[in-house]
Amino acid sequence: MEISASLVKELRALTGAGVIDCRNALAECRGDLEKAQQVLRAKGLAAAARKSGRVAKEGLVTSYIHGEGRLGVLVEINCETDFVARTQDFKTLAREIALQIAASDPRYVARGDVPADVVTAERAAYVTKARAEGKPEGQAAAEAERQLEVFYKAACLLEQPFIRDESRSVGELTKEVTAKTGENIQVRRFARFRLGEG
Amino acid sequence: MEISASLVKELRALTGAGVIDCRNALAECRGDLEKAQQVLRAKGLAAAARKSGRVAKEGLVTSYIHGEGRLGVLVEINCETDFVARTQDFKTLAREIALQIAASDPRYVARGDVPADVVTAERAAYVTKARAEGKPEGQAAAEAERQLEVFYKAACLLEQPFIRDESRSVGELTKEVTAKTGENIQVRRFARFRLGEG
Numbered sequence: 001m002e003i004s005a006s007l008v009k010e011l012r013a014l015t016g017a018g019v020i021d022c023r024n025a026l027a028e029c030r031g032d033l034e035k036a037q038q039v040l041r042a043k044g045l046a047a048a049a050r051k052s053g054r055v056a057k058e059g060l061v062t063s064y065i066h067g068e069g070r071l072g073v074l075v076e077i078n079c080e081t082d083f084v085a086r087t088q089d090f091k092t093l094a095r096e097i098a099l100q101i102a103a104s105d106p107r108y109v110a111r112g113d114v115p116a117d118v119v120t121a122e123r124a125a126y127v128t129k130a131r132a133e134g135k136p137e138g139q140a141a142a143e144a145e146r147q148l149e150v151f152y153k154a155a156c157l158l159e160q161p162f163i164r165d166e167s168r169s170v171g172e173l174t175k176e177v178t179a180k181t182g183e184n185i186q187v188r189r190f191a192r193f194r195l196g197e198g
Numbered sequence: 199m200e201i202s203a204s205l206v207k208e209l210r211a212l213t214g215a216g217v218i219d220c221r222n223a224l225a226e227c228r229g230d231l232e233k234a235q236q237v238l239r240a241k242g243l244a245a246a247a248r249k250s251g252r253v254a255k256e257g258l259v260t261s262y263i264h265g266e267g268r269l270g271v272l273v274e275i276n277c278e279t280d281f282v283a284r285t286q287d288f289k290t291l292a293r294e295i296a297l298q299i300a301a302s303d304p305r306y307v308a309r310g311d312v313p314a315d316v317v318t319a320e321r322a323a324y325v326t327k328a329r330a331e332g333k334p335e336g337q338a339a340a341e342a343e344r345q346l347e348v349f350y351k352a353a354c355l356l357e358q359p360f361i362r363d364e365s366r367s368v369g370e371l372t373k374e375v376t377a378k379t380g381e382n383i384q385v386r387r388f389a390r391f392r393l394g395e396g
Contacts, residue, residue, distance in 0.1 A: 057394035061270030063261030072259030191389035
């Protein structure tokens with residue numbers, strides 16, 4: 001099938017991918033622009049996963065102050081080069097994540113940051129509750145694991161649904177910018193102060 | 199001694215104190231404007247000390263970002279009422295303290311926040327060093343206490359010399375704003391992220 005140069009150009013504008021990648025994706029999808037975008041996105045995300053081992057120590061420390069100083073967020077997002085740190089895509093990501101933290105009050109960056117004793121206590125509480133509801137032992141354990149997933153999704157920034165588009169997690173949003181910029185991007189740490197709290 | 203209304207007015211402008219306090223201070227200092235300011239300042243600081251037990255849960259969460267996002271500070275400063283939190287004096291204090299944290303990298307707010315094991319380890323290191331320098335035991339202990347004071351002055355925000363005027367500590371600066379606003383003012387907590395650190 002013949003793929004027109006204008007179609008390639010349009011896909012490039014939409015995704016930022018290279019000419020050859022765009023032509024191949026369009027050929028694979030028989031000129032369907034929407035499907036070709038999905039193909040490129042999937043490939044980009046796969047590449048992003050490979051990149052996550054690379055060293056990220058450039059980036060941005062960004063703040064967000066809400067309600068005339070009643071709530072404040074400080075967050076560090078890392079990438080690999082100062083060049084990417086200065087791009088609008090990266091700055092926007094940092095800003096969006098600061099807003100997310102302000103709105104959704106995560107307690108940890110990732111699931112792996114939750115201390116073991118917190119996980120143990122959460123799990124025990126869910127098992128106790130399931131038992132109290134009269135559930136048999138095997139079912140109580142399964143229910144506790146399910147509740148633990150709900151806990152991770154609420155408490156861990158990267159697992160939270162992105163406030164502007166709840167179909168994606170914050171972690172997926174970050175991976176998309178990794179795909180777009182070609183660099184390993186990591187949320188390193190954050191602080192969130194609400195006036196009079198903590 | 200007769201105190202002119204214009205002198206009272208001048209002292210009021212300089213200190214923000216009330217008419218009667220200004221007249222009394224000027225009478226006490228025989229019309230010496232500078233001494234009268236010192237008297238008012240001492241009285242204000244004494245009042246500030248009395249106020250430090252009162253509940254402070256209003257205030258501001260303020261941020262400061264340095265070097266295009268290479269360093270960021272988030273700080274919460276408390277006062278007693280939203281009214282004072284909105285004053286320029288309070289906003290300026292919050293801003294100055296955020297700058298101080300960025301420039302001087304304190305590890306704790308106050309001496310009382312240094313964990314006991316850190317104090318023990320610091321003291322032991324100073325004693326060891328003094329002994330190694332051949333100092334007798336009593337002198338080594340005294341030297342260790344002196345070094346510990348140096349440590350507190352470097353590590354604790356409120357004990358650090360204020361970067362804009364090293365004759366005052368940050369704690370003294372805070373007490374002055376307490377004297378000026380008439381409210382208990384406390385630095386509650388801060389976070390400081392340097393890119394790629396920690």
